[in-house]
Amino acid sequence: MGSLTFYFVYFGLLLADLILINAQPSPFLRPVIEPLMIVLLLLHFRQEYSKDNTCDPRLIHIALGAILLGGVFLMYESPVYKFLVGFCFFLVANIAYTILFYRCADLQVKRAFPFIIVASVVAMTLLYIFYEYVGDYFIPASVFLFVLLNCAQAAYLRYTLVNAQSYYFVFGGVILFFISQVSAAVFHFINRAEWLGMLIITTFFISQFLIIKGVLKNKTVMTVAAKGPVLTDTADE
Secondary structure, X not given: OOHHHHHHHHHHHHHHHHHHHHHOOOOOOHHHHHHHHHHHHHHHHHHHOOOOOOOOHHHHHHHHHHHHHHHHHHOOOOOHHHXXXXXXXXXXXXXXXXXXXXXXXXXXXXXXXXXXXXXXXHHHHHHHHHHHHHHHHHHHXXXXXXXXXHHHHHHHOOOOOOOHHHHHHHHHHHHHHHHHHHHHHHHHHOOOOHHHHHHHHHHHHHHHHHHHHHHHOXXXXXXXXXXXXXXXXXXXX
């Protein structure tokens, strides 16, 4: 499948899914469309991945595979164990992305410090908002929030160590992924507004598209010189 065909099919399915959400809360086709989009994304990654890419494809396979399985389980909120299993699969996906991004990250404290300040404020604000709603899920929710913010930090720290297109696609995708997960928490625990469901789906599937697009563009070759790393951009398409 060519890139243009993939874009057309992927975003066509996303549009169809949004229409179905608006037409009926739980239509028959939605449990088919959403897993199909992740499968298409995985196939697109496998087709477009090249040997000069510096990312480990196995981590992408793990992340998308976990998202695929997690999405299937999260379609069911009862019994509760299905929801928890889906939650764990999404946790695995975030961890896989985090490991992948940290492999191309600038780990200097001065680089990470501004993000840590912002992330701390965001974390405390969200935990304060959700505290009275999540009940027994507070500790798992706190762990998941930590993993989400750690993933965002890893994406943020890739700046200057990968080419610009890869950096901005991935970082933008991770921010949208964060928004989709927080919106999902609001939907499940606080407010089941229909527009929130549409926001979750839109931000989630665009986030995965951007992350995969950014990873595919990560073709920066690093060579170590006496004064530090020298970056050579091999694919700035």
